[in-house]
Amino acid sequence: MIEIKNLHKSYKMGSNSLHVLKGINFSVEEGELVAIMGSSGSGKSTLLNILGMLDELDEGSYTLDGVPIKNLNETKAAQYRNKFLGFIFQSFNLINYKTAAENVALPLYYQKVGRKERHEKALKYLERVGLKEWATHLPSELSGGQKQRVAIARAMAAEPKVLLADEPTGALDSKTSYEVMDLIQKINDAGNTILIVTHEPDIADMCKRIVHLKDGVIVEDKKIEQVRASQYV
């Protein structure tokens, strides 16, 4: 599903150049649930940006579902993001003047899906995250966990190849975190490929594989026995 070869990325800071990613080789199969871990400055955010087509790589190659991702203009990148990727953010990033259903329907709007179909799909995904009754509520009327579940429904609405989650539980208490992880695990069980950037070991343990980044290189890449979040809920 994801194929990264010899990935380099550096940022220019004035006259200095900061080499953030120093030759990453990394691949993800369909249906995997991968945690990317590392301390701040390890390059995990940069890796996520590149995976999310939010940033361009300097060297190496990135293939997503057989499509080489390179030299994308803004429009093409937006279309690819919409088609291939679903984003889950730390601070949910719901649009606060839109209802839960409207938020979920937003990626479909950018796919030019018809109004009625959008609404039906939005309801379908809200049902999957257990929030169908909350469809007409504004984000301000939802709890943090509910917001993140709406955001997960939104990420899934466009039926992307990969879900990218950036610290999805970073803004939640541990009980709610486990609820969200339980949902993510269930979605993964259904066959979706999910990448989670986190620095919390207990969250990483709930994935099927952990990739450790340090100083721009992968220091550890291991498959683990998944801890089911449902036992904590």
Place this chain on the structure above:
Amino acid sequence: MWLFDRDLWSEVFSTLTKNMLRTVLTTLGVIFAIIILILLLGSATGMINGFDRIFAGKASNSLFVWGQETSMPYKGFERGRPVEYEMDDITMLSKRVEEVDVISPRIELGGFQQAVVVKREGRTSGSRVFGDFSTIDLVNKKKIVEGRFINLNDVNNGKKVCVIGLETYELLFDKGISAIGKDISINNIYFTVIGVYEKSGDFDFDGENSVIIPFTTFQRSFNSGERVGWMAILIKPEYPVAQAEAKIKELLKVKYDIHPDDNRAIGSFDFSQIFTAISAFTMVLQGFAFFVGIFTMLAGVIAVSNILLITVKERTKEIGVRRALGATPKVIKRQIILESIVLTVVAGAVGFIIAVGFLYILNVQTASNTDVPFVNPTVSMTQILVSFTLMTLLSILIGLIPARRAVRIKPIEALRED
């Protein structure tokens, strides 16, 4: 077609209504601009209409020529010799000056602007008495209240008929009595009234206390012979009146042995000059209205752009999220520009309604006042269309600034934690 995209519109309206007070304050500039523009344009039209009322019925391409006294000795003649025209001058000028359309010679009993006693059944009026051709109506149209104006038949047959002004009618007749078919006497000669006229504009050379009789009848009745008092000349519209005026004067100077440089022997009045001056004035007025309006509008639209810049900044995160979710730069740009257009056009419409209300009040206030040349201040459909098109174009152009700012927001902003 994205223009009919309900979601795009609801996006636009939800962002604009989020901060209603700010939105309303922002649009004030545009509202004022449109009010000023429409008021100025309407007033300019009001003035044009006002001048039209004053000069209603007057041919704009007309010229009046009369004789004065020579001011220079020439060919053995002394200065101070009166210049008087004759009927064959009319034929000569019609034949030799191609610019001339119609020449209507006139003569007035007792001389220019002399009142004559007109009698009817013991009543009298001091009125001006003109000998006229029916063509005078082409130069100075009279509004006929009753009966008809003199026609070619009256002139050719020298009929003893006359058309009287409304004031003369009031002096000679009791109210409610028809003047048609009644006789009035001038110097003991009787004329049958065939029509009563009213001046058509506020301004009229002849006034309303006048008696107009056919030129031929005048010649026979008052023994004026071939004499012509003055000429009302209609110039073909394609020629400048001044050019014809110069030619006519030159021919008359040769005929009456007047010194070529003697500018005082022949009097003339180019009526087209008044119209040229008025139309130049109103054109400047309209130009000024547009100039002021456009710049006020520009200021208003810039205020709109400014506030949109602020909202774009406020919505940086939201726009970043939208971009991460797959919004193309085009979609973002379109929405900001649409916001700019909606703000401007709605404000313009509000301003337009207010301005039209003002014009209506102004119209009611000035309707009864005939001293001011101001009638029916309106804006034409063309002016409205041009204003609104211009306004929309400006809003698109100015909307590009915040739109470009919005497009520069990278989707990576969505990941930034604040």
